[in-house]
Amino acid sequence: MATQQRRERERARRASLIVSAAREMAEAEGWDSVTIRKLADRIEYSQPVLYGHFAGRGAIVDAVALEGFEELAESMERARTSAEDGGELEAMAQAYLDFAAAKPAVFEAMFTLAEGLQFGDEALEPLKAGFASLYAVFAPLAGEGQDPETLTETGWAAIHGLATLNRDGRLRPGLQSQRLQILLQRFRGGSGA
Template identity: 45%
Template sequence: MTIEERRARDRTARRRLITSTARSIAEKEGWDAVTTRRLSTEIEYSQPVIYKHFASLDEITDAVALEGFEELAIALRKARLAAAADGAVGAVARTYAAFATDAPALYDAMFVISTRLPFGAHSPTALSVAFAEMRAAIAPRVGGEDVDVLTEVLWAALHGLVVLDRAGRIEQGRLDDRIDVIVNRLVVDAS
């Protein structure tokens, strides 16, 4: 291994340590608790070392969000591939909701906290892959409808349900029922 390769590996490891520590603090105490001072204390690196890897806390949050999109894409793919064709949309929808519920601070970094990540046509690869997994589940079940629009509607509806459920703004314990309504209204009988 060359010196440059070792330095690159060490730099990647430090970046990963910073993002995983930020994520851990946020999951335990919320994103307001994530500061460069707190991170430097937790990882035992000076604040200038953190700023050598990330220009700002926003950049750290964006990096955490990208990690989240990668994890979400993997989870959605596993759910889609494990389900029967006619159950893929429901499996993906439930996986999405479970992902958001199981890691609320990560989900917030991805969708709630203001971010500089572009959504839409210029989305980062990780976000596009997550969208593609949801699209792959719904595409065979939408008949002649616009699959991209229906995928966006599914994503938006699930996001709304998750946020409202987490905030206690809708009756608790009925998330699966609501997911069934969304899935049953969006998909058509393929037979």
């Protein structure tokens, strides 16, 4: 029994090492530089060892994305629950934007590269937790006759759009705070119409 537990711990440690190395490489050099061969060289294991943990590069990207969703959900929830009354939406939105700016490769894995993660009703728990934080701040803003989940999806899409366009250098620099304030005012200004 003790031998089996030790093997399981060692396996989990190697998987974590692979995911951490992939994140570091992607943040430093972009996802195109992350290959099974380069990962194996970096962590000093053979390629078959990596394939023993992950079916391929896509599965590693999915693991990085899942970690990212866990971190983003925790960050948004921490921001939301520690904000002053009335400041929850802004705090949560800022946490989202900060995460996207601080971890661009992880953000890319989460929303562009991940292939094996389901959203919506079939989502894994970290994805549901992130949506729950969003829902907690947007649902109370739903006007009469509005579906709170649809309003939450719309709010998420707007914040995500700001994060993505800013990250990709598609917006004029130095105006992110102003853009966020405009967006928040639109949502706070009533039923979201």
